[in-house]
Amino acid sequence: MSHHEIKKPEDITIPPSSFFAKLPMLGGILAVAGLGATLGAMFGEHKARAAFSYLFAFEAVLALGMGALGWLLIDHSVRSGWAVVIRRFIETIAGSLPVFALLWIPIGLIGFHELYPWTHEADAIIMKKRWFLSTGFWYFRAVIYLAVWAGLGWFLYSTSIKQDSLGDKPAERERLVHLIRKVCAGGLFLYGLTLSFGAVDWMMSLSPHWYSTIYGVYFFAASMLAFFAFVTLVSMFAQSSGVLKTAITAEHFHDMGKFVFGYTIFWAYIAFSQFILIWYANLPEETEFYLMRLEGGWEYVSYALPIAHFFVPFLFLISRHVKRNKSVLAIGAVWTLVMHCVDIYWLVMPNYGSHGEGHTPHLEVSYLDFTALIGVFGVFLAVFGFLLNRNKVVAINDPRLPESLAHENY
Amino acid sequence: MSAKIWGVLAQYENPHTIYKACEQVRDAGYEKWDACTPFPVHGLDKAMGAPPSKLPWVVLTVGLTGSALGLFFEAWAMGSAYPMVVGGKPLFSLPAFVPVWYELTVLSSCVTAFLANWIMNGLPRPHHPAFNSKAFERVTDDKFFIMIEAEDPKFDLEKTKALLSGAGATLVEELEP
Incomplete structure (x- = not known):
């Protein structure tokens, strides 16, 4: 009820010497160092290992972009108001999605055969699936996914930027708001399909005999969770870089924390749903996924995930006071992001060395996992930082900005 | 007056x-x-x-208690009081207990939230x-x-x-x- 008019924020351009202004350079350095080491190994004798590390890194970072895109589509479709003040960050993450088409090249063109057994194996089950798991169709689908994500992400980013310069043309601004909403309503369908099929094509087909109908939702849950943890940290770094210092309030952090909390539960719900059906039915072609994750050291990761990726953050983030305290919430966000990486690692890595005669998967962390993650994240960070520095850090002419500024949780 | x-x-x-x-x-x-x-x-x-409001603390306390009791009840009923092999699984099969465990946690929390809300507001009046x-x-x-x-x-x-x-x-x- 405190109905005094809140002034629009004025600290909306990134100061040249701040941390945010250095993001493109920082990302560039990480990208060159990380990708240099990883791609170097990919052309050397550790080609298969480097390819797996790269796929893990690609999926872990792609999740940030996919979470941002999915959330923007929902946000615009339901005309959400509270998040306008942080939406430019989210749009910039989604606007970075085109770069994943480039980042995808090492998977599709270099590590393709090392990663996916169905490219060179042909048993009865794979032959049955051949119409879907065939090289040409797989590439065709990949192009569609990457094009849809890049198109939607860039559209949402650039259209929002366009609104910034339309301060004196309310009619034109309204037209863009309606256009965005229409595109988002349709985009949700495309998003759901491409995300699910993308997860199936690039991660589930690592073990081509195995299937799980909830796999796409699993990746969606992981994406949303990682994205909200990431955008929480971005908002904190933004404030320490001297932008939106008073505009982003404890109320907004509270809501971001709620989303991290909520998607923690959602992730656990989906992960457990996948597990219990396979465990109960106990069918050989389904249990393979968990069996290979219960040996060679992977069992520790399998048992740690429900505890460290669900129970710990669940109990940590359940309190309202934690979500409203920036530095405590930051711990939860960092923890969630680390566990997200472990989760994707657990999805991808056991497949390395699991095919062929007499090979059993065993957990062996390589320096390549870290260089790949640093490299892919560096590229993403460089593009994100570059786009962020080009514009105002808030959609200053969005009609719902005042609502967002006055947002309060009751 | x-x-x-x-x-x-x-x-x-x-x-x-x-x-x-x-x-x-x-x-x-x-x-x-x-x-x-x-x-x-x-x-x-x-x-x-x-x-x-003190309601969250009441809900947390009773919810956790209900959660623990629920899991204990399942383990006791399925594991010792009325042992029954289902699907060839061990008598104490935690994965099979989780859905019911989870529902009992939600149930005890929700019922507590509802009743405590009435009591703390002095209802019915x-x-x-x-x-x-x-x-x-x-x-x-x-x-x-x-x-x-x-x-x-x-x-x-x-x-x-x-x-x-x-x-x-x-x-x-x-x-x-």
Whole structure:
């Protein structure tokens, strides 16, 4: 009820010497160092290992972009108001999605055969699936996914930027708001399909005999969770870089924390749903996924995930006071992001060395996992930082900005 | 006189005036008083100086207890009291218990939240002195009310009435018990 008019924020351009202004350079350095080491190994004798590390890194970072895109589509479709003040960050993450088409090249063109057994194996089950798991169709689908994500992400980013310069043309601004909403309503369908099929094509087909109908939702849950943890940290770094210092309030952090909390539960719900059906039915072609994750050291990761990726953050983030305290919430966000990486690692890595005669998967962390993650994240960070520095850090002419500024949780 | 009345009732015309009035009553140091509105007025609990609700702690405590008891019950029933092999699984199969365990946690939390909410709000309450007031009937329509009980240590009939009128009340009534 405190109905005094809140002034629009004025600290909306990134100061040249701040941390945010250095993001493109920082990302560039990480990208060159990380990708240099990883791609170097990919052309050397550790080609298969480097390819797996790269796929893990690609999926872990792609999740940030996919979470941002999915959330923007929902946000615009339901005309959400509270998040306008942080939406430019989210749009910039989604606007970075085109770069994943480039980042995808090492998977599709270099590590393709090392990663996916169905490219060179042909048993009865794979032959049955051949119409879907065939090289040409797989590439065709990949192009569609990457094009849809890049198109939607860039559209949402650039259209929002366009609104910034339309301060004196309310009619034109309204037209863009309606256009965005229409595109988002349709985009949700495309998003759901491409995300699910993308997860199936690039991660589930690592073990081509195995299937799980909830796999796409699993990746969606992981994406949303990682994205909200990431955008929480971005908002904190933004404030320490001297932008939106008073505009982003404890109320907004509270809501971001709620989303991290909520998607923690959602992730656990989906992960457990996948597990219990396979465990109960106990069918050989389904249990393979968990069996290979219960040996060679992977069992520790399998048992740690429900505890460290669900129970710990669940109990940590359940309190309202934690979500409203920036530095405590930051711990939860960092923890969630680390566990997200472990989760994707657990999805991808056991497949390395699991095919062929007499090979059993065993957990062996390589320096390549870290260089790949640093490299892919560096590229993403460089593009994100570059786009962020080009514009105002808030959609200053969005009609719902005042609502967002006055947002309060009751 | 003041021994015979239950308290005073003041009527306000809109959310803004009752919000301001609540702040004044709060700042005057009253404790035994309440505000009634036709719809939730956001932030009114702040204006009234209401302390944070204890409900979350009650729900957390009973929810965790219910959760532990639920899991114990499943393990006891399936594992020892009525042992039955289902699908060739071990008698104590944690994965099979999780859905029911989870539902029992939610159930105990929800029922606790519902019941504790009623108890802490003093519900059900079939009669209230304010029901004697004809004006108070419009609390479910378009009027906003503050009532201060005579039992409040700060209560002084004339001063309290003056405070409520001064805060913009369009009507101040004395309420009989």
